[in-house]
Amino acid sequence: MKIRVCTWKVCNDKFSNYIITRLKNDTNRFNLKNVEIEESLCMWKCSEWPNVYFDNEFHTRVNPLKASEVLFKKVKK
Numbered sequence: 001m002k003i004r005v006c007t008w009k010v011c012n013d014k015f016s017n018y019i020i021t022r023l024k025n026d027t028n029r030f031n032l033k034n035v036e037i038e039e040s041l042c043m044w045k046c047s048e049w050p051n052v053y054f055d056n057e058f059h060t061r062v063n064p065l066k067a068s069e070v071l072f073k074k075v076k077k
Contacts, residue, residue, distance in 0.1 A: 001035050001074055004053040005067075008042035011050040015063055019050060022064040026071055035071075 003023060007016045020037060027035045043051040048060035054070050062070075 001055055002053075003035065003037045003055075003071070004040040005037070006041070006043045006049070006051040007039040008046075010046045011043075014050050016050045019052065019062060019064050019067045023067055023071060026068050032071075032075055035075075 005011075005016050005020050005023075007020075016039075020039065023035075023037050026032070027037070040053070043053070043058070045051050045058075045060055050062050052059045052062045052067060052070075054074055057074075059066070059070060
């Protein structure tokens with residue numbers, strides 16, 4: 001699974017770095033394999049920040065808890 005977290009201006013001010021940290025901690029803590037987390041430039045939905053792609057599924061208004069929930073839903077599939 002490839003996860004891209006927007007770290008551009010507005011998203012960066014609104015938890016994107018903590019989202020990345022939380023997702024990395026979740027993957028390490030639960031030994032999740034094949035999860036790649038990376039920073040991304042602007043996703044052009046700045047009014048609905050922070051933005052995250054989980055594989056090809058786009059999510060807006062993501063907070064750290066929601067990011068973890070989406071990660072675990074995707075992993076269970």
